[in-house]
Amino acid sequence: MGVGAGEYRVGSDTGRLVVRTYRQGVASKAGHDLVIEATEWEGRVTVPADACEQPSVSVRVNLRGLTVVEGTGGIRPLNAGDKHQIQQTMREALQVDRHPQATFTSTAAGVQGDSATVEGELTLAGQMHPLRLRVRRQDDATVAGATSVVQSQWGIKPYSGLFGALKLRDAVDVEFTVALPAR
Template identity: 30%
Template sequence: MNLPTGTQEFGAEDTDLLVHTTCDGAAARLGHNLTLVFTSWRAVLARGDEPAASSLEVTVDLDSLDIRDSSGGVKPMTDNDRAEIKRNAAKSLRTREHPQLRFVTTEITGSWSAGEITGDVTLNGTTSAATFQVVALNGGFRLGGELKQSAFGIKPYSAMMGTLRLSDSVLLEVHLPQA
């Protein structure tokens, strides 16, 4: 796939940055699996002649977290549940001390049709490497990958003496428009 070189900026007004969470533990069926969305983020893709000569930088405002959808649970999610989830997320992510997530590419391999973007994620004052899969879609690309909360010093939310807890791994997904 031949793409034009140059710099492309995009963010929440162009596409959604999603986080998918699941519940673990003996009481996991009581909890809600969530699709979260960030309503304020910005990315800059500098495309070279080939993917290896390109870079991607992303900045996410963590306070912009919102709940897009939920599944599971023994009862439908209420507005109070949504507010509590957002408070717990802000507390776990320590958004007052570390209001942003940052991603900076260290390497892009493969092609724009099927490749990987590896880089450093800084979250909660900790930097850790992460790799995201790139897949071409009609009219753009899908980037997706997994982050472990514990890699950033985040203890996943738990309740009921740990029998209901958020899985350590969360899935990130974004669909990027093609320039």
């Protein structure tokens, strides 16, 4: 991917990690598609000097630091009280009191030009399952990537309101952009 060999520390001070949720159901017009930012996360990216070795990634996210930053759609704009209520509901669904962190640890990586596929294990809500990240180089020191997390695979029940007429789509999108600082 053109990123120099070495070990890079990444986190909320070097990048952005967001979750995008989407509404569905017959009352979807009443709800909001959300952008939720992880404000407390850290990790390490290792790029080996030997091209025969694989890069590795490990990331830890403090789920208590998830913050609703934007809500689009809906009958009315989100206010501070709405955002607070959504964050409380989200913490309950993620079982943050019992499992305050989510972690990702890579197990394999395939690099092709300016993009890569990183396979790994995501631990969320006390369960570990495989996850694949799609990563691409934006410039000499910045990478961006995305994945989709199907909540029910980790035992998380997607939000449902208005007697089931408003639902959160089971799959949420996770996106990140990271500047790999000089070592």
